[in-house]
Amino acid sequence: DENHDNIIKIIRGKNIIYNGDIKPLSIIIRNGKTIGIKDYFYNFKKLKENYEFIYDDFKSGNKGMVIMGGLVDSHVHVNEPGRTEWEGFESATSAAAAGGVTTIVDMPLNSSPVTTNFKNLQDKIESMKGKLRVDVGLLGGIIPGNSNEIKKMVLQGGVLGFKSFLLPSGIDEFPSVNETDIQEAMNQMKSLKIEHDKSDVIMMFHAEVEDPIKEATDRLQRENADPKLYETYLESRPKIAENIAINKIIEITKLNKIVSTHIVHLSSSEAIKQIRDAMDEGVPISAETTYNYLYLNSESVPYGNTLFKSAPPVREQQNQDLLWDAMINGTIKLIVSDHSPCTIDLKQLKADNQSIGDFLKAWGGISSLELGLPIIWTQCKNRGIPIYHLSQWLSDGPSKLVGLNDRKGSIEIGRDADFVIFNPNESFIVDEKKLLLKNKFSAYNGQQLFGVVYKTILRGNTIFNKGDEKISKIIGKRLIKSNLINKRDSIIHC
Ligand SMILES: NC(=O)NC(NC(N)=O)C(=O)[O-]
Numbered sequence: 001d002e003n004h005d006n007i008i009k010i011i012r013g014k015n016i017i018y019n020g021d022i023k024p025l026s027i028i029i030r031n032g033k034t035i036g037i038k039d040y041f042y043n044f045k046k047l048k049e050n051y052e053f054i055y056d057d058f059k060s061g062n063k064g065m066v067i068m069g070g071l072v073d074s075h076v077h078v079n080e081p082g083r084t085e086w087e088g089f090e091s092a093t094s095a096a097a098a099g100g101v102t103t104i105v106d107m108p109l110n111s112s113p114v115t116t117n118f119k120n121l122q123d124k125i126e127s128m129k130g131k132l133r134v135d136v137g138l139l140g141g142i143i144p145g146n147s148n149e150i151k152k153m154v155l156q157g158g159v160l161g162f163k164s165f166l167l168p169s170g171i172d173e174f175p176s177v178n179e180t181d182i183q184e185a186m187n188q189m190k191s192l193k194i195e196h197d198k199s200d201v202i203m204m205f206h207a208e209v210e211d212p213i214k215e216a217t218d219r220l221q222r223e224n225a226d227p228k229l230y231e232t233y234l235e236s237r238p239k240i241a242e243n244i245a246i247n248k249i250i251e252i253t254k255l256n257k258i259v260s261t262h263i264v265h266l267s268s269s270e271a272i273k274q275i276r277d278a279m280d281e282g283v284p285i286s287a288e289t290t291y292n293y294l295y296l297n298s299e300s301v302p303y304g305n306t307l308f309k310s311a312p313p314v315r316e317q318q319n320q321d322l323l324w325d326a327m328i329n330g331t332i333k334l335i336v337s338d339h340s341p342c343t344i345d346l347k348q349l350k351a352d353n354q355s356i357g358d359f360l361k362a363w364g365g366i367s368s369l370e371l372g373l374p375i376i377w378t379q380c381k382n383r384g385i386p387i388y389h390l391s392q393w394l395s396d397g398p399s400k401l402v403g404l405n406d407r408k409g410s411i412e413i414g415r416d417a418d419f420v421i422f423n424p425n426e427s428f429i430v431d432e433k434k435l436l437l438k439n440k441f442s443a444y445n446g447q448q449l450f451g452v453v454y455k456t457i458l459r460g461n462t463i464f465n466k467g468d469e470k471i472s473k474i475i476g477k478r479l480i481k482s483n484l485i486n487k488r489d490s491i492i493h494c
Pocket residue numbers: 077109110169170171206265309310311312338340364365366
């Protein structure tokens with residue numbers, strides 16, 4: 001395939017993010033892998049073989065371009081098979097490529113069937129064939145009574161981890177779990193770690209409990225609060241719903257010691273301290289936050305614009321600032337999209353962009369997969385945060401979470417030659433109609449963002465150039481953890 005042509009390819013740039021720094025370098029690539037990182041003025045004749053440039057700003061002039069490892073987005077709801085009118089592998093991986101994202105990890109819902117057993121996993125893998133524009137990893141789902149599916153989904157299905165909800169997910173086929181269900185799953189995960197030589201994978205949780213949300217919602221409805229007012233929705237999902245859930249997960253993780261757990265899409269800044277204290281005690285727990293919680297704030301959500309609805313909710317500006325503090329002090333090490341698109345009617349909106357939706361009835365999920373790099377860079381630029389953090393937070397953090405960091409993440413010898421080339425000083429106004437996503441409605445429409453993607457490279461192959469309206473190379477692969485690839489059990493490949 002495209003990765004065995006044995007030709008030496010070179011990327012030479014003045015501003016390459018490498019090893020926590022940004023400097024002029026030449027990157028040597030062969031068969032889809034980074035095999036050398038040399039000085040900008042390296043004498044390529046030393047290679048003693050033909051080579052070609054993928055990108056070289058020595059002649060063209062740098063024009064401020066920055067090069068970093070391709071983004072890894074470990075929290076994407078692709079929703080295929082089944083709900084392909086919401087998204088699908090073709091549109092999701094095309095949007096990813098246009099956004100400099102070279103790896104995505106698909107959540108076990110809102111596809112139908114949900115990925116909660118080996119058979120459904122095979123259906124999912126079948127549905128991926130001939131569609132992948134970037135590399136894709138899969139997560140399984142933990143629901144009541146399916147813990148007997150865990151080992152097979154890892155050892156033969158190659159899932160990178162599991163996800164479960166502590167309250168209803170919004171999808172009937174994917175019910176929430178209680179402590180008993182979690183412990184049953186944990187027992188299987190421990191066995192994977194001990195009996196199957198460390199074939200352990202990450203266990204992720206949607207961390208909100210239901211009671212505080214029910215109480216708040218009932219009170220708001222008794223008070224006749226306006227459901228089209230974002231404030232009403234925000235009050236219906238108080239931080240304590242996250243704080244209690246996270247405390248439960250920390251206790252379960254402490255009890256089970258060797259199974260690593262992860263809090264997805266942390267929004268409550270009040271939970272940062274308990275997560276940090278647990279991490280400092282050596283509890284194998286981590287947390288992510290999302291592009292949305294680090295860019296948007298509740299004060300700015302327009303009346304009735306349910307495109308801004310997610311669960312947990314986008315909270316106040318002050319909460320956003322505290323999440324940024326947690327990024328900078330290393331409590332939160334990764335930022336993901338939690339791309340959760342749906343059709344516009346499920347948002348209680350019409351396609352006219354003027355309509356007003358009911359936040360309490362609308363689907364919870366914000367669509368942002370294609371915009372992560374400019375969303376986060378714009379915030380970093382405004383907050384004076386050095387640009388090399390992008391590689392740590394948007395590439396290395398997510399790839400470490402799902403055990404892919406031997407191949408995916410920041411630029412490094414031995415890793416896949418995945419890169420994004422972008423201009424951090426150039427801005428654009430988000431035009432939702434130009435997004436490659438299937439449902440072209442965005443909470444970010446009209447925003448001025450800095451960081452224009454010029455080129456995306458997947459394993460040494462250019463898959464996107466600025467201005468491309470479709471991604472024609474279909475060279476994405478399904479990703480399985482390296483220690484499982486050569487397992488005696490037959491891994492099913494897509
Ligand atoms: N079923 C979903 O897609 N849910 C997602 N929805 C959000 N975040 O609003 C999520 O991650 O919980």
